[in-house]
Amino acid sequence: MAKEVQGASEDQRWLVTQNLSRYTGKWIAVAHKTIVASGISLKEVLEEARAKGAEPFCIQVPEGYITA
């Protein structure tokens, strides 16, 4: 049996410990445990983050609903 190791990146592990309620419904760009851009569209968030020299992890912060 393989020994279990943490698979996730530091950014993802950091992200799940953050209160993202102010970003609900928005895209955020994360790099080096910092939110470097946020906005309504993925396009604008990517452009802003890349203009700052980051190649970010982009995730849409979901609004409160249950998926089926």
Next chain:
Amino acid sequence: MDINCSYPFTPIEFKGRVILRPLLQCTLEYQGNSLTTALLLDSGADISMLTQEVARDGLKIDLDKLEPAGDTGGIGGDISVAMVDVGVSFAMGPRYVHRCTIPFQIPLGENKGPCYSLLGRDPFFYEFRVSFRMGYTDDPRVGKFNLHKESVKRSADRFKKPVTYG
């Protein structure tokens, strides 16, 4: 190589209850364009799907040039989709990155498709034993999901074969 990795669920609070979603950070690559984003591990989806926004704005796929490959059904009804092969990579610990190519459906026309891009069962669940351990701790916010690479393929000779149809 025998690898077993754990990942944190992404917790969302809705009407006082905690919803845990298995989101996997992946880097997607298509014809020289790449995007690192989160895909929902969806054991209820036959195959994978990208949202239009991820395909168009993240991977620069021209949706108008995609050919319809058929319809796919879901909880929201049937939608017309194209199929595109996309490179997918994700970390399995600090020293190993798993790389593969996965065929993704992309919704066409006015259909927005799902709210997340999805990693469906085929081919992902052939490559990994996926376990959702939401009850791993006594705190409903703290669970994990595991990806254990299927490193040994058993011979199917001693199993009765199911009948496929369709």
